[in-house]
Amino acid sequence: xxxxxxxxxxxxxxxxxxxxxxxxxxxxxxxxxxxxxxxxxxxxxxxxxxxxxxxxxxxxxxxxxxxxxxxxxxxxxxxxx
Numbered sequence: 001x002x003x004x005x006x007x008x009x010x011x012x013x014x015x016x017x018x019x020x021x022x023x024x025x026x027x028x029x030x031x032x033x034x035x036x037x038x039x040x041x042x043x044x045x046x047x048x049x050x051x052x053x054x055x056x057x058x059x060x061x062x063x064x065x066x067x068x069x070x071x072x073x074x075x076x077x078x079x080x081x
Contacts, residue, residue, distance in 0.1 A: 013025065032049075036049055036052075
């Protein structure tokens with residue numbers, strides 16, 4: 001995301017959330033990461049992430065790092081407000 005190291009990012013998050021909520025958010029993050037590693041057959045309905053949900057409905061998933069670049073293909077329709 002940015003140019004910060006993991007330790008610097010953790011310090012920033014600690015300063016922002018405080019000790020109790022930092023632990024809550026860290027635990028939630030870790031559980032989500034572990035859940036993503038568990039095979040679909042063991043994780044109930046298998047929709048623990050947006051990627052898995054899309055795969056379940058045969059919706060193609062594209063991972064992009066820079067969605068604001070000119071190279072990113074816009075696949076929507078522009079509507080006027």
